[in-house]
Amino acid sequence: xxxxxxxPKYLVTQMGNDKxxxxxxxxxxxxxxxxxxxxxKFLKIMFSYNNKELIINETVPNRxxxxxxxxxxxxxxxNSLELGDSAVYFCASQxxxxxxxxxxxxxxxxxxx
Amino acid sequence: xxxxxxxxxxxxMQEGKNYTIYCNYSTTSDRLYWYRQDPGKSLESLFVLLSNxxxxxxxxxxxxxxxxxxxSTLHITAAVHDLSATYFCAANQxxxxxxxxxxxxxxxxx
Numbered sequence: 001x002x003x004x005x006x007x008p009k010y011l012v013t014q015m016g017n018d019k020x021x022x023x024x025x026x027x028x029x030x031x032x033x034x035x036x037x038x039x040x041k042f043l044k045i046m047f048s049y050n051n052k053e054l055i056i057n058e059t060v061p062n063r064x065x066x067x068x069x070x071x072x073x074x075x076x077x078x079n080s081l082e083l084g085d086s087a088v089y090f091c092a093s094q095x096x097x098x099x100x101x102x103x104x105x106x107x108x109x110x111x112x113x
Numbered sequence: 114x115x116x117x118x119x120x121x122x123x124x125x126m127q128e129g130k131n132y133t134i135y136c137n138y139s140t141t142s143d144r145l146y147w148y149r150q151d152p153g154k155s156l157e158s159l160f161v162l163l164s165n166x167x168x169x170x171x172x173x174x175x176x177x178x179x180x181x182x183x184x185s186t187l188h189i190t191a192a193v194h195d196l197s198a199t200y201f202c203a204a205n206q207x208x209x210x211x212x213x214x215x216x217x218x219x220x221x222x223x
């Protein structure tokens with residue numbers, strides 16, 4: 001059974017389009033994250049949700065909007081895609097405040113043409 | 114603001130030799146993590162270090178934490194080809210997002 005899953009795995013789209021990435025975890029965790037990994041492999045936090053509540057919102061363009069319909073799901077919607085949005089987006093989950101590691105999804109490779 | 118620095122960023126290793134990756138962090142952190150990433154893959158958790166002096170070992174990898182020096186090390190014993198990957202250290206405070214180092218890409222040659 002997949003612990004943290006993301007769809008789609010690959011996403012190729014044109015500049016200016018709107019797209020969504022979905023994430024689901026079946027670990028019963030209460031906190032979920034979106035990270036962005038750029039072409040130099042640098043990983044940076046974008047958002048975090050705890051029990052459907054936004055708790056971290058880093059300096060990210062407001063074209064990016066996360067949504068958490070329940071604590072097992074965290075989606076990322078991106079409006080007006082730009083070339084610089086091309087990256088790999090990772091979802092992760094964890095028990096907030098726990099000493100356990102964060103579990104990462106397989107990633108979604110977004111390519112904006 | 115918590116910052117994490119790793120060095121070296123690239124490490125070309127010879128099979129059978131020992132190497133160390135260093136991870137420094139700038140402010141107090143509750144815990145230190147090591148992850149492995151193979152090309153095109155996700156991040157796999159290797160170690161979680163919770164307290165000063167913590168040492169964890171798995172196979173040829175051993176991680177340690179010195180909270181006074183704000184330093185963690187990942188020691189590789191007798192490198193083998195299977196260890197070729199990118200290794201990230203990360204730190205955080207309870208319940209917050211991970212702050213990652215830039216990663217160390219290891220390449221093992223015979």
